[in-house]
Amino acid sequence: xxxxxxxxxxxxxxxxxxxxxxxxxxxxxxxxxxxxxxxxxxxxxxxxxxxxxxxxxxxxxxxxxxxxxxxxxxxxxxxxxxxxxxxxxxxxxxxxxxxxxxxxxxxxxxxxxxxxxxxxxxxxxxxxxxxxxxxxxxxxxxxxxxxxxxxxxxxxxxxxxxxxxxxxxxxxxxxx
Numbered sequence: 001x002x003x004x005x006x007x008x009x010x011x012x013x014x015x016x017x018x019x020x021x022x023x024x025x026x027x028x029x030x031x032x033x034x035x036x037x038x039x040x041x042x043x044x045x046x047x048x049x050x051x052x053x054x055x056x057x058x059x060x061x062x063x064x065x066x067x068x069x070x071x072x073x074x075x076x077x078x079x080x081x082x083x084x085x086x087x088x089x090x091x092x093x094x095x096x097x098x099x100x101x102x103x104x105x106x107x108x109x110x111x112x113x114x115x116x117x118x119x120x121x122x123x124x125x126x127x128x129x130x131x132x133x134x135x136x137x138x139x140x141x142x143x144x145x146x147x148x149x150x151x152x153x154x155x156x157x158x159x160x161x162x163x164x165x166x167x168x169x170x171x172x173x174x175x176x
Contacts, residue, residue, distance in 0.1 A: 076164055078135035081142035084108055084169040085135075085160045089128045089146070110163055110170035121174050124150040142169060 088108045090097050109116050133146040141163040149155045162169040
């Protein structure tokens with residue numbers, strides 16, 4: 001070890017002892033008179049979090065004009081999209097998930113959509129494969145693909161286009 005290292009070992013305990021027993025650390029009580037606390041100028045960053053007697057002014061009233069923005073997208077998931085299509089197809093083949101699940105009571109087709117104008121797009125459908133149903137969600141809706149079988153036993157993969165609505169997804173169109 002160098003000489004400097006030995007000196008540090010000898011001096012360090014003395015400084016620690018002084019700080020603990022005598023109180024020679026820099027405190028407001030032992031600080032030199034030139035280092036004692038002085039008043040902090042008003043507006044100084046040193047006054048953050050403290051209160052002062054500085055004059056306060058009342059801010060001018062602010063008028064906030066609401067801006068029209070797009071309605072917030074409900075957080076619908078791919079599962080929600082698949083469930084909507086499953087309900088629609090189950091109704092179509094005569095096996096609704098719930099006995100009272102009808103388009104009249106619980107509409108799944110978007111009002112004014114292509115599908116609403118042509119409701120017979122699935123005429124002849126007899127089955128679908130819910131296990132092979134896939135979904136992709138986007139900014140304004142979802143797309144669900146599902147294999148659908150018709151009365152001639154021909155299976156075709158159809159894509160249902162869905163739009164997010166206030167009560168969940170509604171079906172806009174069906175494409176093959």
